Amino acid sequence: MGRRSSQHVVVVGVPWLGQNRKWVGIALIISGLLPLTATGGPSANIVGLPLGPGLRMDPYFVEEDNLGPPELSSSGTFPTLMRNISVNAGQTAFLECQVRNLGAKRVLWVRHRDVHILSVGPNTFTNDPRFYSRVYDDEGIFILEIRKTVKLDEGPYECQISTKPTKTFLVNLHVTVPSIRISGESSIRHLEQHSSLNLTCTFTTEESATNPQETNHQVTWFKNGQMISHPGKRLTIFTKDQSELSSYTLVSHFVIDGVTLEDSGSYHCESMASRSDPVRVHVLVDGESPNAWKTNGAIAALTTTLTTRYHDCTTWILPIWLILVHKVPECLWI
Template sequence: MKTIATLPKSSSGLLVLTSWVLIFMELCTVFSGGEAAHAVKRFTGLYTGPYFDPSTTTNITTQLGTHAYLPCKVKQLGNKSVSWIRRRDAHILTVDRFTFIADDRFQAFLVESTDTWTLQVKYVQARDAGQYECQVSTEPKMSHFITLNVVVPKIEIMGESDIYVKTGSPVTLKCIITQSLEEPAYIFWYHDGERMLENYLAISEIRMERVRADTTIGTLQIHHARPEDSGNYTCSPSNLDSASVLLHVLNGEHPAAMQRGKNSASPIPGWSHLSMGLGLGACTSPRFAFAIALSVAAIAELLVT
């Protein structure tokens, strides 16, 4: 009778375990497009816990009124949470996809293909500038800091704040926008609060052009100014402040007469009479003319008071 060799129990258990490992690896290969593949991808290699991708930026610059995106790349996150915190007031903005601030301009989302948790700040305001913390819920906490810089474009209408022209003259208003990272989608012009549309096209021309990498010029041209064209003109770019000027269309008046204000020079009482007396010097002796001038000036001063 032959003796059949048998494996020890320990060897048999090892064989079963090895078989299950091979089956599991085969299943991972078969379902490489599903959840199993995602799990294998996330935990590939020696798992040592979450860490920040060293290529993640630490500075973001955006323009006032636009949307800002602050990226935070966290590798091997596992079951940990990612929070965004505003450093100036230690306010928790988001935890994973949940928002914890009563400001719907803030939102966080995950781009799984790059393991990036991004904080979105819509319609950026000047006060949004500062440092933001991307924090992972390890023990102790891990943090990555990003500084948000907000560029505020400058806007002005070229020339004086009050413009004087004669009836029938051409008028060109230039709205200059500088320090602008993005070209505005549009520049609207308003005349006394009314947007200049089709009813103005017969007498005006409106255009916009990008002249440099950070400069845009909007132009309003009135071919033949009329008295009814007088008033306030405002250029209003998209997502930016506006600028205004006052246009005065004159019917032959001298502009200086309309510009006289409290800072204008006032005549000295009696001075016109003194000047008149001094004018006598052309036909009398200087000493006699000066005496008459002083007398006339003194009498005029008494009459005024």
């Protein structure tokens, strides 16, 4: 009798989908999967598309995945996330934050103590060449690199997302100054020929300031500023790890058997960009006393001083003085 009326699903603006219902279903499935895979890379630049594990549309730090979306405080600001890192003075500090759903926003690194903007994205804004900005777009990772750290670098640094209000991730940098020294009360050692030279270098720092990935820390020895890379037949170097729960300690022994005059010189040790004060080693000639060496050193210093004074005097003053008064200038008197 009556004809069954046909019903078509019509999507506003896309009428042809009404006759292709299966393609509508496929499109919905794909659109549902996309947000699960997009986290922070180039796809995060699409404004208005919900991204990330929680299908959030707003930019946020990955640490919020475990804490949930932050709520505005009574003052209209977001709570600050925080992380602590420690390095030894002289090492490189890597301050890192990771952002999802950045979109058209920007990420800034700001030094807290003077509110100095150090970087915006990959661009660095400081005359200090030790600071360098690294950006890994695919992972949404922003790193502020501080090379050859000093104690003055210590303090909080803010990774900021340019939202309103600003979202902040705080990194507290702690710079530890290690202790490294060569044992002994005197910085001068006198040795008889054919005796043994034994120097002990102790390096100590906080355990938290060491990089767990660097498992091959060593103590390096130097003579007259030149690294001693290959111990010889008479030279022995051995280093022991004597770390405790709260500190990291290396003890290195430097031994030369049967010293000769050629072993005289200035020795120091280094580890993790830290350097000890030098120790001066003097091998005595047969029958020579340490006091005689001091006297010879004083005479050498006096000779150097007189030579310098004579050179300065003869270069400028002597010709003029001789022309005017025909006398020996006082700067040559002893």
